[in-house]
Amino acid sequence: MSTHTASDATVTRVLLVEDNPDDRELIIRELERHLGAVHVSVVRTMAELDQQAPLPHDVAITDYQLQWTTGLDVLARLRQAVPERPVIMFTASGSEEIAVAALKTGADDYLVKSPRHYARVPYVVAAALQRRRDREAAAAHAAEAVQARAILRLLLDHVPQGILIADADPPRVIAASREACEMLACDDAELRELPIADHTRLFGWRRPDALERRERDAFPLQRALEDGLVVHDEEWEVAPPQREPRTVAVSTSTIARADGTVASAIMVWLDISERKAFEQERERLLALERHAREIAEAASRSKDEFLATLSHELRTPLNAMFGWLHLLESGSLPPERTRQGLAAISRNARLQARLVEDILDVSRIILGRLDVQLEPADIGQVARQAAELVEAAAVGKALTLSVQITPGLPVLPLDPRRMQQAIGNVLANAVKFTPEGGRVDVLVQPDSAGVRVDVWDTGPGIAPEFLPFIFDRFSQADRGFTRQYGGLGLGLAIARHIVQQHGGAITASSEGAGKGTHVVILLPVLADTSG
16 A cells, blocks of 8 residues: 655545556546645555545545456445445446446446546546535535424423414414413414414404504414514413413514515514413502502591591680670670570580580490490381471571371381481481571381481582592581581481491482482381391
């Protein structure tokens, strides 16, 4: 075995199987002339062939007619040793049959040995090497593609997002993540067969906002493939058959061809149902917190306003009493004025006692200590007695106070004193707010469940926004010291509690400002006082 080596850093390694020295020199000369840096290993015997065949030569050239074997045998041995190495058969003793056999055995090329063909050897070698490089590149690309597909499949099987990858021509899914298959209740093979245009209908894709424009309702993957329109975190709902609807955030992206048209698209979505539920619950709790804060603030304002009103209501009769006491103590008043002063002191003392009693009743209600002592009683008589308590005030304002009691009313289990207080509070409220010359009407009549007490007045009525709070403690539609009517706003609240203690109910209605108020008290024949 002999070698011919060039000093160039990039060397073409050639294995030359040739036992004719003249042919060897001609081949080596042509290789060195045209390929530049060449390292040629020469094989002249079977032993040298067995030694050189496994070595990493770039290309092999063999004669067919050798003294110690045939070119086909050499070709087979070389192929077995290094299958990817190109082998060129260059011989003068070949025929068409030998050429066919050589190519079938694995020869990359076959060249007839003649004086004018020696110059072609370097070009045939270069072409064979290029084909080898092309095959190796194609194999590398194929291996990379296989690896890329394996990595993609691994990702699609483990990512928590739903992913659909689709080609544009024809528009069909080519890959889907496991999460997508689970959410859509459809396996990867079924998704591959399904036209993109059918996804909206089959899987219930829709925008949560039904007022969105039509183009915004198109399936995002379809929009990306057809128009190249992409979205980012667009909120959608998906509801496959027999599955709970889920809210997802959808994003899409496209891959373009050289001419700018869409080649493929990817759609990624994340299930945000729990996040949406959390956000809705948070909004609900925030709304409750705001409402509770508003109630607390309103209660605080009511307390402050109540204390201010209480101070005013207590001070007013005290000032009147102190004024008359000062005049009486002076001893200078005539008898008529003395009687007038004593009457004023008595009237204001009763007013203060009433205020104090209302405050104590509210305290008992808050503490749960305002009890009723039920006994069989005539509700008609209780209503008349309540009307008598406000008759003087009604006469003072020239009001018409009408009380009608339907005969034959059933006897009810009542606490007469407390029920008289409740009806009296309603009547006192009606008399207080009804202008001079107006009317207050009372009707006591049977009801399907017991007895009904209706009280109408021709007063200013109740504003719709205040009506739900008319029976709340300290509630008054007219606040401040400049309000036209006095009182602490406790009477109707006390009345409601007493009626409820009797197992009944009390309601108020008004058709609006200037149209009066209608209060209804419903009392059952058999009272339930458990509440």
